[in-house]
Amino acid sequence: MNDSKRWKRVQDLFHQAVNLPPSEQLAFLKHGCAGDDTLQAEVLAMLEEDERGESLLERNLGELAQHVLGNDGRPPLKEIGPYQITRVLGEGGMGVVYLATRPDLGSHVAIKVLRDAWLSPARRGRFAREQQTLAQLNHPSIARLYDADVLPDGTPWFAMEYVKGLPLTEYCRCHSSSVDQRLRLFRAVAEAVQYAHGQAVIHRDLKPSNILVKDDGTVRLLDFGIAKQLESFDLQAEQTMTGLRLMTPAYASPEQVLGQRVGIGTDVYSLGVVLYELLVGELPFDLSNLTPAEGATIIAEHEPSHLPPQSER
Amino acid sequence: MATQDFRDGGSAGNAADSVQRRALDDLFSLTYEELRRLASAVKRSDPSATLNPTALVNEAWVKMSRSPGFVGTSPLHFKRIAARAMRQILVEAARRRNASKRGGAEALTITFDEALGTNATSDRQLLALHGALDELERLEPRQAAIVESRFFGGLDVEETAALLNVSEATILRDWRAAKARLAHELRRAI
Numbered sequence: 001m002n003d004s005k006r007w008k009r010v011q012d013l014f015h016q017a018v019n020l021p022p023s024e025q026l027a028f029l030k031h032g033c034a035g036d037d038t039l040q041a042e043v044l045a046m047l048e049e050d051e052r053g054e055s056l057l058e059r060n061l062g063e064l065a066q067h068v069l070g071n072d073g074r075p076p077l078k079e080i081g082p083y084q085i086t087r088v089l090g091e092g093g094m095g096v097v098y099l100a101t102r103p104d105l106g107s108h109v110a111i112k113v114l115r116d117a118w119l120s121p122a123r124r125g126r127f128a129r130e131q132q133t134l135a136q137l138n139h140p141s142i143a144r145l146y147d148a149d150v151l152p153d154g155t156p157w158f159a160m161e162y163v164k165g166l167p168l169t170e171y172c173r174c175h176s177s178s179v180d181q182r183l184r185l186f187r188a189v190a191e192a193v194q195y196a197h198g199q200a201v202i203h204r205d206l207k208p209s210n211i212l213v214k215d216d217g218t219v220r221l222l223d224f225g226i227a228k229q230l231e232s233f234d235l236q237a238e239q240t241m242t243g244l245r246l247m248t249p250a251y252a253s254p255e256q257v258l259g260q261r262v263g264i265g266t267d268v269y270s271l272g273v274v275l276y277e278l279l280v281g282e283l284p285f286d287l288s289n290l291t292p293a294e295g296a297t298i299i300a301e302h303e304p305s306h307l308p309p310q311s312e313r
Numbered sequence: 314m315a316t317q318d319f320r321d322g323g324s325a326g327n328a329a330d331s332v333q334r335r336a337l338d339d340l341f342s343l344t345y346e347e348l349r350r351l352a353s354a355v356k357r358s359d360p361s362a363t364l365n366p367t368a369l370v371n372e373a374w375v376k377m378s379r380s381p382g383f384v385g386t387s388p389l390h391f392k393r394i395a396a397r398a399m400r401q402i403l404v405e406a407a408r409r410r411n412a413s414k415r416g417g418a419e420a421l422t423i424t425f426d427e428a429l430g431t432n433a434t435s436d437r438q439l440l441a442l443h444g445a446l447d448e449l450e451r452l453e454p455r456q457a458a459i460v461e462s463r464f465f466g467g468l469d470v471e472e473t474a475a476l477l478n479v480s481e482a483t484i485l486r487d488w489r490a491a492k493a494r495l496a497h498e499l500r501r502a503i
Binding site (some may be wrong): 003004007008010011014015018042045046047048049050052054055056057058061062064065066067068069070091094115116118119120121122123126258259291293 | 335338339341345348349352366380405406438439442453460464486489494495499500
């Protein structure tokens, strides 16, 4: 009897025995296995496991994933190159961003580390592209790249300007900014985006949380993580994908939600949404409680509702 | 390399394959990133966060169904592929952690954050399950597909039946026997 046939036999006996009262199972198996003790032991062990019902397979995969993705109990990273880590600023799918200082210079930086670089070439490629994009952009309103290297195990990282500030919309709310002040800030953002476009870079994820206003009132554009170089536009499969899956729906352009080719108009559209929010105090479309497909239809086919007449602006 | 399994699966060469490979690599990355994102939300005790692979696979479908690499793929078949991606990611992560504990060649020298909940048993159990599933696949491929789809992809009985083109009663029967067998294998391995 080959292994597959044997496994069928084991299962037959298991299914027959599992419906019998426990007191009758052993007698049944003794008869059914006809002296094959290994077979009998195998079926009995399965019956016991079935009764217990406590194996890994009964557990929630999420719980398991959490354990497996956690670290192995050693102390966390303390230093990256010449920098000492102060704390974690944020973490996402791609990696972790740390606040760090350089003791000899006393300066603060934000360091982005690609987590689990081994996982896929696409991730390493995307991380490297973000770094290249930052290196290429040199503008007072764009957080700049300072330094980049790899950790001893090959994990890539780069250090960039640490921006302490509030998201654009929140800043304006907190400071009860006038329309004039809002427009001034927006103009500074638009100029930075125009500069990036001049460098053939599309940001593709413009939204208030990526546009910070510092205490001194200057703005900084952050997170070129899914930015695109215009030259690589022929790689349509890639750009469509990345654009689709990583965008933030509320600020996404019709071409992004439809998975079509993006251009500088994509950023201009997102800036329009930000401007709308800055002036009206809410988003042009309420996409909450909608499925992504419904949201996409609204973004692609609808006009924003007219402003309420009482909002005299 | 974890994604290697995908690449080896398809024949190499033409443009359609390259689109397909890229789509799989994207799926792999997306699944991983979503897992990570959820894990850190759970760690921060974000009340809305649950690490729910079923929702994750659905989300991946919503985000990727328009990708050129998955055009023509049915939602069910996509879930099957995503379940496999989930299995590979978790197994690869468990392997890496195991290797780093033993100080092996692939050892990680760095740790990024405080433990999400350190549990070495989970690593060993997952790796043992992975091996036992490979063995089951050799004996009865359909049963291994049931376990992979249901456990790693979160497919329900109805979906699994439709995917594998058998009755729900067969799925339930196969699933029960497979669980008992794998539970026994796990107990022996650990």
